[in-house]
Amino acid sequence: MRRLGRSVARVARTRYPRFVMGGSAPRGEIPVFVYHDVDPAEFRADLEFLRTNGYGTVTTDEFASRAGRSGGNRVVLLTFDDALQNFQDVALPLLEEFGAAATLFVPTFWMRGSATQVEGGSTGPRDRDEFLTWDGLRACRDSKLVDVQLHGHRHALVPTSGRLVGFATPALRDRQHLFDWPMRAGADGDWLGTPPLGTPVFASQPLLSSRRRVVEDAEAVGRCQAFVAEEGGAAFFESARWSERLRSVWNGGQKRAGPGRVVSGNAYLRLVGSEFDLAAALFRRELGFAPRFLAYPWMLGSEVSLDQARAAGIEAAFGVGLDYRRARRSVHSVAVFGRFKGDWLRFLPGRGRQRLLPVIARKARGFAAVQHLAH
Secondary structure: OHHHHHHHHHHHHOOOOHHHHOOOOOOOOOOEEEEOOOOHHHHHHHHHHHHHOOOEEOOHHHHHHHOOOOOOOOEEEEEEEOOEHHHHHHHHHHHHHHOOOEEEEEOHHHOEOEOOEEOOEEEOOOOOOOEOEHHHHHHHHHOOOEEEEEOOOOOOEEEEEEEEEEEOOHHHHHHOOHHHOOOEEEOOEEEEOOOOOOOEEEEEEEHHHOOOEEEOOHHHHHHHHHHHHHOOHHHHHHOOOHHHHHHHHHHOOOOOOOOOEEEOHHHHHHHHHHHHHHHHHHHHHHHOOOOOEEEOOOOOOOHHHHHHHHHOOOOEEEOOHHHHHHHHHOOOOOEEEOOEEHHHHHHOOOOOOOOOHHHHHHHHHHHHHOOOOOO
16 A cells, blocks of 8 residues: 555656647756666667657756757757666667767766775675676767766665565565665665665665665664575575564564664764765766766755755756656755656657557556655
């Protein structure tokens, strides 16, 4: 029921543009589309649609300078999150073929070419396999079609309460993306990515959108992980009573485990600030410049995060469709904009335009599929 409730809430909060309903494109607004990994045939069809119908592509700088101005040619801003290897292998050759510009938003912690233990946390040895290398990022930048900008450092969720929502099971580890696992405390510092089997998972929010973090009891977490390993690892979860037994281990024989240590106030401000400091240092070292634009992971960041973004030199921030109302109603420290998923692009006015009814069922399934375990 929680997952259904989250799906309904996301639908209610998301702003759908008029062009999706068959209307015109908004006057004085450049539509911004977000992709992650792309299918070559689908992305080629998007670029062909743009070219056939006279739509150009703009850089992030051009978008920021023209935002809110009426008139002008048909243009869109194409953005890609996460800096996946798929971008260099699939998207970039197509961008070059069509002469289209795009912006690539990079979560600096995850780039290959960094050590397993990076400042700001550690991760498993294979968790970075799907991401670009720093050499790959430099090649994208040098193409002159790709503007490389910031997607945060860790791209992390943080536990915000002691409410246990589940454990890392073989099925969940296969299904959930590594970003869906909250950052967790360990004896040697924070860990991100896919957790060991049996790791407790708590209700969480994006680090840059929250106001606090609950640090779970590392000893109790380790006790759960060790218990699962001793009971056969993946085979343990074939038992009908695995959840009851593992919860008993987590609770330590007590009625309820404690909520953990709360990090808030100035301590949490420093954690949020480290997202910008660590990312800027890596940008300067690896790419030779500091980022000026930021795409927030999952949703628009908190006001505190936006303030810190501005202090770090960020000139504009991007959210997603569910952030449009907030972006329009409020005054923020930096300019903020919403984005639409790339699969809405061919709903723009033009020849070959898609219609809404045939894709309603697919979109409904998509809303359910993107609901995360912990938030």
